[in-house]
Amino acid sequence: MKAFDYTRADDLSQAVGSPAMLIAGGTNLLDLMKLEVATPDALLDINRIGLRDIAREGAGLRIGALVSNSDCAAHPRIRADWPLLSRAILAGASPQLRNKATMGGNLCQRTRCGYFMDGHSPCNKREPGTGCAAQGGVNRNHAILGASDACIATYPGDMAVALSALRATVETEGPDGVREIAMRDFHRLPKDDPSRDNVLKPGEVITAIRLPAPFGGRQLYRKVRDRASYAFALVSVAAAIRMDAGRIDAAQLAFGSIAHKPWTDERVEKMLVGERPSAALFDKAADLLLEDAQGQGDNDFKILLTRRTLAAALAEATGE
Amino acid sequence: MAQRPAARLTVNGQSHEISGDPRRSLLDVLRLDLGLTGTKKGCDHGQCGACTVIVNGRRINSCLTLAVMHDGDEVTTIEGLGQPDALSALQAAFVAHDGFQCGYCTPGQICSATAMIEEIRAGWPSAATADPADKPAIADAEIRERMSGNLCRCGAYDNILAAIRDAMDAEAAQ
Numbered sequence: 001m002k003a004f005d006y007t008r009a010d011d012l013s014q015a016v017g018s019p020a021m022l023i024a025g026g027t028n029l030l031d032l033m034k035l036e037v038a039t040p041d042a043l044l045d046i047n048r049i050g051l052r053d054i055a056r057e058g059a060g061l062r063i064g065a066l067v068s069n070s071d072c073a074a075h076p077r078i079r080a081d082w083p084l085l086s087r088a089i090l091a092g093a094s095p096q097l098r099n100k101a102t103m104g105g106n107l108c109q110r111t112r113c114g115y116f117m118d119g120h121s122p123c124n125k126r127e128p129g130t131g132c133a134a135q136g137g138v139n140r141n142h143a144i145l146g147a148s149d150a151c152i153a154t155y156p157g158d159m160a161v162a163l164s165a166l167r168a169t170v171e172t173e174g175p176d177g178v179r180e181i182a183m184r185d186f187h188r189l190p191k192d193d194p195s196r197d198n199v200l201k202p203g204e205v206i207t208a209i210r211l212p213a214p215f216g217g218r219q220l221y222r223k224v225r226d227r228a229s230y231a232f233a234l235v236s237v238a239a240a241i242r243m244d245a246g247r248i249d250a251a252q253l254a255f256g257s258i259a260h261k262p263w264t265d266e267r268v269e270k271m272l273v274g275e276r277p278s279a280a281l282f283d284k285a286a287d288l289l290l291e292d293a294q295g296q297g298d299n300d301f302k303i304l305l306t307r308r309t310l311a312a313a314l315a316e317a318t319g320e
Numbered sequence: 321m322a323q324r325p326a327a328r329l330t331v332n333g334q335s336h337e338i339s340g341d342p343r344r345s346l347l348d349v350l351r352l353d354l355g356l357t358g359t360k361k362g363c364d365h366g367q368c369g370a371c372t373v374i375v376n377g378r379r380i381n382s383c384l385t386l387a388v389m390h391d392g393d394e395v396t397t398i399e400g401l402g403q404p405d406a407l408s409a410l411q412a413a414f415v416a417h418d419g420f421q422c423g424y425c426t427p428g429q430i431c432s433a434t435a436m437i438e439e440i441r442a443g444w445p446s447a448a449t450a451d452p453a454d455k456p457a458i459a460d461a462e463i464r465e466r467m468s469g470n471l472c473r474c475g476a477y478d479n480i481l482a483a484i485r486d487a488m489d490a491e492a493a494q
Contacts, residue, residue: 001343003341003343004342004343005342006342006386006388023386023389026384026385026386026389027381027384030384030386031366031384034365043342045388045389070378070444073444073445073452074442074443074444074445079445079452079453083451083453086445086452087447087452090445090446090447090452091447093469094369094468094469095379095432095435095436095439095446095466095469096366096369096379096381096432096469097366097469099378099379099380100381100384228468229447229464229465
């Protein structure tokens with residue numbers, strides 16, 4: 001690990017605008033620092049600046065950025081009214097990691113692309129302009145939607161997929177003030193600048209995640225992976241579905257590990273509304289979702305896997 | 321302004337001042353500075369769980385956290401849970417059920433299980449809980465899922481499960 005300066009922040013104002021790399025749970029950052037993929041000159045420890053409350057806000061909920069993933073998943077109101085969020089958090093990592101990982105830090109975790117992580121292969125995300133070793137390389141975990149010539153990495157997390165389906169927002173404070181970003185717009189597609197995972201500006205700090213009023217209906221997080229627990233998704237589907245008299249009344253969907261961000265497609269959500277659930281309908285939804293899907297070789301199977309995972313999730317969520 | 325480090329933390333009831341290179345993980349400080357070698361370094365990347373310790377009542381991977389970040393924290397390692405002449409209930413159950421082969425993962429398994437039992441008691445759900453709103457049951461599927469952050473390369477999982485189950489059942493019967 002490269003040497004760095006370490007300081008502790010006493011309040012949020014010291015973190016906003018700081019040129020230092022912020023550290024909270026540190027489970028991903030320290031892993032990357034050991035690999036020397038991340039080499040910050042300075043770390044600012046933000047564990048003592050508050051932001052640990054979960055509070056009612058109208059019909060919704062405001063979750064402080066430094067609430068641990070464990071505390072969020074175990075919170076009685078979240079388990080009862082936003083169960084999709086609890087399910088997605090509990091589907092990820094291990095209890096030890098969830099105890100350290102924070103809500104804000106989880107959103108900022110980096111890709112697990114092997115070429116990004118190895119510290120020396122050409123990688124436009126780690127070292128802009130060097131190329132992308134994953135294209136033509138081992139790319140079983142990589143993107144099937146929204147990739148670019150510069151990068152085919154995926155966003156690996158589960159929690160942000162659920163938050164995207166639930167239409168949560170991210171509250172930030174930066175040198176220019178406070179702003180609120182839709183979860184669906186927080187992470188970026190790689191385009192020609194894959195070094196940026198999300199739309200945070202320099203010096204901007206995530207302060208909270210906001211959940212809108214409970215959606216109700218049936219909510220589930222279906223994650224397909226290589227072992228039963230403690231593994232990243234190959235494909236995941238977050239689904240919240242409300243039914244009315246045998247027809248789909250409302251559908252909110254997001255997909256994990258198939259793109260550089262939690263993937264959402266409003267066209268798919270809209271086409272389901274008013275329809276009676278059936279295998280044919282789920283197939284049509286997958287056709288639309290995957291019309292631009294592109295395999296990279298090793299990950300070609302993810303296209304069919306996404307189709308089948310979507311169908312299984314919709315069947316369960318609609319009671320079909 | 322933000323202050324420079326040095327951290328005072330309590331390990332198994334004893335207070336220690338930590339200073340020097342901030343790069344050192346809690347794991348390295350426990351083993352190298354404090355001589356508490358019960359906590360093991362396996363992967364050093366948070367993937368195996370051998371370094372699991374309990375900080376302020378919560379189990380964490382001590383390899384993925386800097387010692388200097390733990391100013392004011394209370395750390396419990398395997399040495400703090402019991403000693404050869406005074407084993408904790410879980411330690412005794414691991415012996416009784418032969419819950420290990422080489423023993424390298426065992427301190428992490430026992431620290432992890434000790435905190436896991438508290439998590440179930442607090443009603444925390446897991447991915448094995450059918451409805452996250454429900455109170456979790458004491459069931460093998462729950463224990464397996466909740467212990468998934470601790471790998472055992474000898475594959476002693478069945479006996480580890482039996483040991484944990486036994487300790488939980490004995491406690492529930494009291």
